[in-house]
Each structure stands twice: as structure tokens, then as C-alpha cells.
Amino acid sequence: MEVNILAFIAITLLVLIPTAFLIILYVQTESRKAS
Template structure:
């Protein structure tokens, strides 16, 4: 039973790491895109 729990925990951690990477990309890519547009717009107005 403990060995099964350890294996399950490792699998969950692996999935969580992949989910964390996917979430980070999902948040960072659109944010960077919007920031670039915002900076271009602000510099254009000046």
C-alpha cells in the first residue's frame, strides 16, 4: 500500500509539473503579447 501511494504521488507530481508549465505558458504568452501591443501603442502616442 505505501509503495502504491509513493508511485501515485510521483505520477501526480509529474502531471502537476506539466500542468504548471502549461499554465505558465498559457498566462505568459498572451500577457507578453498584450504588453508588447501596449508598449507599442504608448510609444506611438508619444
């Protein structure tokens, strides 16, 4: 099975970017509650 590296990179970015964005929003919200 040949893996297309560009497709792999594209999927990784599509998954990681929204996930990181949600994590950042969550951390900011939690830090505001704590302070």
C-alpha cells in the first residue's frame, strides 16, 4: 500500500490545527476561571 505523503501531511494538518485551536481556547477559558 503506497502512502501519498502529501495526502498524509494534508490530513495531519486538517486534524491537528482545529484540535490545537480548541485546546488553546479551552486552556484560556480555564485560566480565566482560575484567576
